[in-house]
């Protein structure tokens with residue numbers, strides 16, 4: 001993901017446009033297709049902009065307001081690009097009891113951003129979520145798709161250096 | 171390219187480097203050169219091997235796979251000589267064989283009976299033949315070959331199987347209603363939304379034994395007369411989704427799903443649909459709306475899904491674990507099944523133990539096992555020698571129970587009567603350092619965040635409850651807050667449309683009932699007895715204990731700690747945000763809370 005095309009709507013980017021069209025034709029043709037299409041768009045494109053919502057509405061023959069209503073209802077759907085890496089703190093019960101709020105404090109200090117925000121270099125987005133189902137390893141931090149369990153505040157810097165290192169290695 | 175007979179991987183984790191991994195590596199290369207082994211043994215960096223904190227610096231030698239730990243420049247030499255010249259492993263520097271047991275699911279303890287969890291970890295969930303080898307799909311064959319739909323329903327009724335999704339509704343009765351609905355087509359839905367934070371029983375079953383759920387659904391579909399099924403799985407469980415999809419494909423290949431299953435003329439197929447991060451979608455009518463592709467908002471019942479569900483058609487919806495029970499009941503028989511459990515609830519229940527216990531993870535016990543047996547005998551009691559304070563069951567709609575309820579036999583009725591609920595099986599055990607007002611506040615934050623907003627009492631009421639609880643935790647509570655909380659709880663319960671709103675006040679009601687002293691301490695004395703609520707505590711470093719190791723200062727997120735190395739450190743209470751990290755990282759018990 002480079003930074004310049006991000007300014008454009010994915011619909012204006014021929015490659016992304018193809019991804020979007022393929023997704024709609026692959027999943028658009030079943031009962032309850034809207035959720036399925038949106039789930040795959042979120043996964044493949046990374047976010048679902050207003051113009052994309054209008055496009056999906058047109059293609060599936062449903063009102064734009066319905067698409068918008070669905071996108072805004074579910075917390076997994078985002079309308080803006082997130083950072084290249086997403087660091088998610090579980091604040092489910094087990095993780096809360098296990099000290100998740102201290103981890104968040106530490107992350108805020110290290111990255112100087114709040115949950116919901118992305119670092120200015122676009123590298124890392126902090127998010128919170130409710131229970132990823134790995135409660136026996138609370139507190140859990142999810143870095144991209146990988147769960148890190150029993151994270152102590154003192155080890156958290158390492159989670160971030162791992163990301164930065166993997167970036168440097170690319 | 172040179173041919174190496176061995177490779178030594180050196181962990182280059184930052185913590186290992188801190189502890190001298192670079193010098194160890196240099197020494198290793200020198201030793202190998204001295205012994206003329208440079209051509210034979212290759213040295214490579216690797217990001218991380220073992221736990222850097224306890225095992226670093228460490229190396230891994232291939233092809234043997236020997237893991238040497240806690241190395242220093244002095245120990246590397248002897249290891250190289252023993253290993254590469256004498257061909258022996260130096261045991262004193264070798265890591266113990268890592269404990270590879272699954273932390274989420276350990277070996278069963280004495281009081282457990284594993285029925286639903288029995289195959290997990292023992293069969294390959296991505297190979298249907300493994301499931302068939304443990305008598306999988308025998309129940310389906312029996313049902314399709316020998317039983318009428320009515321007989322299947324009667325068997326499930328006689329088994330007294332109750333829904334494991336929380337409410338405990340008799341499954342056979344639900345199936346009977348769906349069968350009796352005249353409209354067609356009918357649908358079979360599996361609720362795999364598992365939104366209760368702290369619970370992951372359903373995920374484990376889907377990831378470890380997916381065919382048991384598919385088989386149960388197929389038997390149910392035959393009983394109610396459905397030809398299409400959906401599993402609605404939360405988006406947080408991508409591995410469960412992919413395991414399920416593989417299982418469905420394999421079942422189709424084997425003629426266990428699709429047209430004319432096992433030559434019986436019965437057609438049934440299953441699709442997986444994913445949620446998108448909304449807790450309320452676990453509520454059955456919201457879940458159905460979500461499968462239809464809409465916002466997951468609950469609707470008024472009746473009509474119940476059994477008469478008007480998916481796309482307005484009769485729909486049966488059950489939890490993952492409910493379905494997983496079905497093949498076992500059919501295959502092993504009623505006598506076996508009903509021999510387990512309490513009077514009104516037969517069989518077993520899985521729980522996800524979490525919180526301040528020695529052993530956390532999944533367990534499975536017959537209904538009627540007491541909370542004390544679960545917590546002490548299976549969970550190993552409270553860890554770190556602390557005292558028990560409360561056990562929370564039933565998730566955000568559940569309640570907290572204190573010590574005097576621990577001898578209750580666990581089932582739907584007893585937990586309900588005690589002011590909590592059975593729920594889906596999350597069980598969080600809290601020690602004396604947990605503030606019960608803060609826990610109530612935490613749950614209210616959850617429900618107010620997850621309220622779908624459709625009805626006012628739930629949307630506005632939960633926000634008001636949260637504001638009051640936040641105020642109390644901040645030391646700004648007033649005596650009138652207590653009756654106000656009670657009144658709001660009553661209103662929310664009475665006027666909310668779905669189970670989320672109706673259950674949302676439960677954590678507040680149960681903590682007020684059993685831990686009123688803590689509410690009062692916050693309100694009247696501006697004191698948090700468990701020393702948790704940040705506005706009511708201060709942190710201090712005891713000069714007598716502080717060694718000036720600087721660890722706390724380096725970890726404080728707001729740089730509130732100052733002090734020279736080897737000198738007593740001090741906390742600037744103005745800057746301190748009371749996060750408690752310093753107390754956690756100090757190895758000398760020098761940080762105390764006042």
Ligand SMILES: Cc1cc2nc3c(=O)[nH]c(=O)nc-3n(C[C@H](O)[C@H](O)[C@H](O)COP(=O)(O)O)c2cc1C
Nearest residue numbers: 333334335361364365452453454488489492669670
């Ligand atoms: C807010 C709310 C959340 C729920 N979440 C779940 C859930 O995650 N999993 C589940 O099986 N049932 C959940 N339920 C219960 C379902 O509505 C329904 O009762 C259940 O799926 C029926 O299956 P069973 O009879 O097999 O228990 C929830 C109910 C409410 C009100």
Ligand code: SF4
Nearest residue numbers: 622624625628668671
């Ligand atoms: S009770 Fe709450 S979650 Fe349920 S429908 Fe009403 S607003 Fe939505």
Ligand code: SF4
Nearest residue numbers: 716717719720722756
């Ligand atoms: S960590 Fe403990 S011992 Fe070390 S400086 Fe801080 S208070 Fe003193």
Ligand code: SF4
Nearest residue numbers: 726746747749750752
């Ligand atoms: S409690 Fe947190 S903010 Fe306060 S001194 Fe300790 S580490 Fe710093």
Ligand code: FES
Nearest residue numbers: 090092095134135
């Ligand atoms: S509460 Fe964090 S993983 Fe379950």
